[in-house]
Structures are given as structure tokens and as C-alpha cells.
Amino acid sequence: xxxxxxxxxxxxxxxxxxxxxxxxxxxxxxxxxxxxxxxxxxxxxxxxxxxxxxxxxxxxxxxxxxxxxxxxxxxxxxxxxxxxxxxxxxxxxxxxxxxxxxxxxxxxxxxxxxxxxxxxxxxxxxxxxxxxxxxxxxxxxxxxxxxxxxxxxxxxxxxxxxxxxxxxxxxxxxxxxxxxxxxxxxxxxxxxxxxxxxxxxxxxxx
Amino acid sequence: xxxxxxxxxxxxxxxxxxxxxxxxxxxxxxxxxxxxxxxxxxxxxxxxxxxxxxxxxxxxxxxxxxxxxxxxxxxxxxxxxxxxxxxxxxxxxxxxxxxxxxxxxxxxxxxxxxxxxxxxxxxxxxxxxxxxxxxxxxxxxxxxxxxxxxxxxxxxxxxxxxxxxxxxxxxxxxxxxxxxxxxxxxxxxxxxxxxxxxxxxxxxxx
Numbered sequence: 180x181x182x183x184x185x186x187x188x189x190x191x192x193x194x195x196x197x198x199x200x201x202x203x204x205x206x207x208x209x210x211x212x213x214x215x216x217x218x219x220x221x222x223x224x225x226x227x228x229x230x231x232x233x234x235x236x237x238x239x240x241x242x243x244x245x246x247x248x249x250x251x252x253x254x255x256x257x258x259x260x261x262x263x264x265x266x267x268x269x270x271x272x273x274x275x276x277x278x279x280x281x282x283x284x285x286x287x288x289x290x291x292x293x294x295x296x297x298x299x300x301x302x303x304x305x306x307x308x309x310x311x312x313x314x315x316x317x318x319x320x321x322x323x324x325x326x327x328x329x330x331x332x333x334x335x336x337x338x339x340x341x342x343x344x345x346x347x348x349x350x351x352x353x354x355x356x357x358x359x360x361x362x363x364x365x366x367x368x369x370x371x372x373x374x375x376x377x378x379x380x381x382x383x384x385x
Numbered sequence: 386x387x388x389x390x391x392x393x394x395x396x397x398x399x400x401x402x403x404x405x406x407x408x409x410x411x412x413x414x415x416x417x418x419x420x421x422x423x424x425x426x427x428x429x430x431x432x433x434x435x436x437x438x439x440x441x442x443x444x445x446x447x448x449x450x451x452x453x454x455x456x457x458x459x460x461x462x463x464x465x466x467x468x469x470x471x472x473x474x475x476x477x478x479x480x481x482x483x484x485x486x487x488x489x490x491x492x493x494x495x496x497x498x499x500x501x502x503x504x505x506x507x508x509x510x511x512x513x514x515x516x517x518x519x520x521x522x523x524x525x526x527x528x529x530x531x532x533x534x535x536x537x538x539x540x541x542x543x544x545x546x547x548x549x550x551x552x553x554x555x556x557x558x559x560x561x562x563x564x565x566x567x568x569x570x571x572x573x574x575x576x577x578x579x580x581x582x583x584x585x586x587x588x589x590x591x
Contacts, residue, residue, distance in 0.1 A: 183388070185402075188437075198430065198432070199431075200430055203420065203423045204420060205412060205416040205417075205420050205423070205429075205431050206411060206412070206416070210411040210412070211411075214409065214410060214411050217409045217411070218409070224404065224406055224437060225404075225405075225411050225412075226436075227433055229454055230432075230454060231430060231455075232457075241454060244450075245451065248436060248447065249436055249437075251438075258427050298394070362480050
């Protein structure tokens with residue numbers, strides 16, 4: 180970290196898609212967007228706090244302790260949230276959160292977080308399995324509701340769901356893998372959407 | 386994650402060297418060793434719980450909640466610890482732990498952890514700055530004491546300190562960077578030492 184590089188510490192927090200589950204390159208979309216920012220002259224500390232099977236109910240309980248432990252106030256710390264697929268009930272047990280609760284959880288988490296750090300929110304991605312069409316409908320609906328919450332709270336929101344639903348790479352890889360998680364190419368595509376997003380780019384303007 | 390792949394979830398926990406701080410490729414040594422295991426036919430979920438400035442005193446307080454949240458008992462979950470550089474006082478504030486406390490903290494953490502998961506311990510690496518020679522002597526001493534604790538508890542222990550102290554790549558990169566953290570080549574070298582270690586390889590035998 181030379182002095183000429185702006186140092187930023189970023190927590191990415193949410194579910195398995197934040198973790199990068201399924202990516203044999205172990206970067207996921209979060210590692211790729213940090214690599215891209217680093218190549219532009221920033222010194223990024225990347226904290227990946229994605230947890231498999233996470234729902235908004237559990238995220239609400241844990242985000243603050245894990246994030247505040249990593250982002251002491253004397254450093255430039257920021258947070259990117261992304262969750263919702265498990266709220267739709269994808270992985271069964273302890274999942275399947277009512278829409279009204281998901282919305283309330285998102286509002287609570289984001290309201291608290293934005294008082295403490297610069298924050299961004301990225302929508303949940305679609306599942307790849309065509310038999311999950313009903314699930315994708317639930318995720319689409321959740322994404323729209325999260326967009327409204329973010330608009331209300333003035334939190335930048337990125338809808339990756341709509342983009343990835345049109346992506347043969349994401350859907351084909353996810354279907355061939357486990358029905359949900361893609362491999363390297365899918366995560367690379369996710370990363371490109373994020374790193375071209377105004378909300379993300381605004382974090383890296385001089 | 387096809388059914389033919391053995392699924393393993395691994396938490397890597399400790400300080401900035403576990404986080405991979407300084408690596409412009411955002412893999413660190415932990416991402417690289419997971420990528421290597423994945424290439425051999427395993428489906429690895431990689432949880433990186435390295436936190437900058439972490440000491441054994443704080444690790445002792447947080448490891449269990451963060452690890453148990455990620456490793457539910459129905460999955461094959463394992464833990465790799467690596468800490469000690471900050472106990473030596475590298476980063477100043479809230480650091481610099483007495484040797485006797487570091488040893489007691491390590492014993493407490495490892496005793497609890499081994500009752501819950503298969504665990505491994507990797508020594509702290511050396512600092513790259515030659516002016517930190519006294520610091521490296523403290524880390525060397527700590528590493529030897531951790532080896533004794535691990536031997537006593539029957540926890541596999543890897544001394545990367547001695548190997549990296551002889552590594553021009555590690556020392557030169559770390560010195561040119563911030564005096565402590567290397568860039569990609571240093572972390573790649575660290576990863577090779579781990580992935581050739583019997584303790585790690587024993588986790589991946591049929």
C-alpha cells in the first residue's frame with residue numbers, strides 16, 4: 180500500500196452469491212470488482228462476509244458485529260449488501276421468509292448501516308434452473324421491493340437480477356452446476372455489471 | 386458442486402496475512418490453496434475470516450461465533466488458524482501482547498476449536514522490513530511456542546516463518562509494499578508451502 184494509493188476497506192455481506200460459492204477461481208464477483216478497482220490505483224482491503232444459506236432474518240442479527248469489527252472508524256470503511264435468494268426459500272430449512280418480513284429486515288439493516296458507513300445494495304441474482312421459474316418470480320418481486328426501500332432510504336441500488344436473467348452464461352453455468360451458483364464465467368459477468376454501475380464507480384472518483 | 390465432488394467448507398481465521406492484504410489478485414494464500422484443492426476434484430467453500438490488526442486476544446473473543454455461523458454441523462466444516470504477527474506489536478495500538486498471554490490465548494482457542502472441528506494451525510509469517518529484525522525475532526519465538534502448544538494438543542502445525550524468512554520473493558515484496566504484506570508472488574509462495582504440507586494434504590486423501 181504505497182502512499183499514492185487511496186486505501187479503502189470494503190465489507191461485502193450477504194449470502195452464498197457474495198461468498199462466490201461455486202467459483203473454482205475463488206474470486207466470486209466481489210474479488211473481481213476489487214481487483215478491477217485495485218488496477219485503477221486503489222489499495223482495497225476486501226472483506227468477504229457472504230455466508231451460504233443466509234437470510235435477511237439472520238443477516239439482520241449478525242451484520243453489525245462482523246462489519247464493525249473490520250471497519251474501525253479511523254479507516255475509510257464501506258459496505259456492500261446483497262441478499263434475498265434465500266429469503267425466497269431456495270435452500271429450504273430455516274429459509275423462506277415472508278415478503279413483508281424481508282422488506283422490514285432490509286429497511287432495518289440499511290437504515291442502521293447508512294448511519295455508520297457509505298453503503299451500496301446489490302439485488303439478489305436469478306437461479307439458473309428453469310424449474311425454479313416460480314422461485315425466480317419471487318426473487319424478481321423481492322428485488323423490486325428492495326429497490327423501493329433503497330429509493331426511500333437514498334441507498335444506491337443495483338438490479339443485477341434483470342441483467343443476469345437475460346444472460347445465457349449465468350443461467351447455463353448455474354443450471355449445470357447446482358441450479359443456483361455459477362462458476363467463473365457467471366461471476367465474471369456479475370462483476371462486470373457491478374463495476375460499470377454508477378453507484379460503485381462513484382466510490383472511486385477523485 | 387456435482388455429486389462426484391467432495392464438499393468441504395473451510396474457515397481460515399486470523400490476521401491480515403489470512404485476509405491476503407496487499408495481494409492485487411485478491412486471492413491471498415487461502416484462495417490459492419483452495420483453488421489448488423478444487424483443481425484436484427474437491428468442492429471447497431472458502432470462508433476468509435482474516436482481519437487486519439487482529440491479535441490473539443481479540444481472536445479468542447470472536448472466532449467461535451463467526452466460525453460456528455458458517456459451519457453448521459450437517460456439513461463437513463474445518464478451520465485453519467494463523468495469527469501472531471500483531472501479537473508482536475507490529476501495528477501498534479491495542480497490540481503487543483505479552484508472550485505468556487499469546488501462548489495462553491492460542492491454547493484456549495485451539496483446545497476449544499479441536500473439540501468442534503478438524504483444525505490446522507499455520508505459523509505467522511516474517512515481516513519484510515530489515516529494520517524489523519527485532520520484530521521478526523519476537524515472531525520467531527512466538528512461532529516456536531505455538532509449535533509446542535500444538536504438539537501438546539495434537540494439532541498439526543506448519544512453520545511458514547522459517548521458510549519465508551529464507552525467501553527473497555516474500556521479503557522483497559513485503560519490504561517494497563508496506564514492510565509487512567507482500568503482493569501476489571509472496572502469497573503464491575506462502576500457498577505452495579501450505580499445499581505441500583502433510584497436515585493440509587491429509588485433509589484431501591480419499
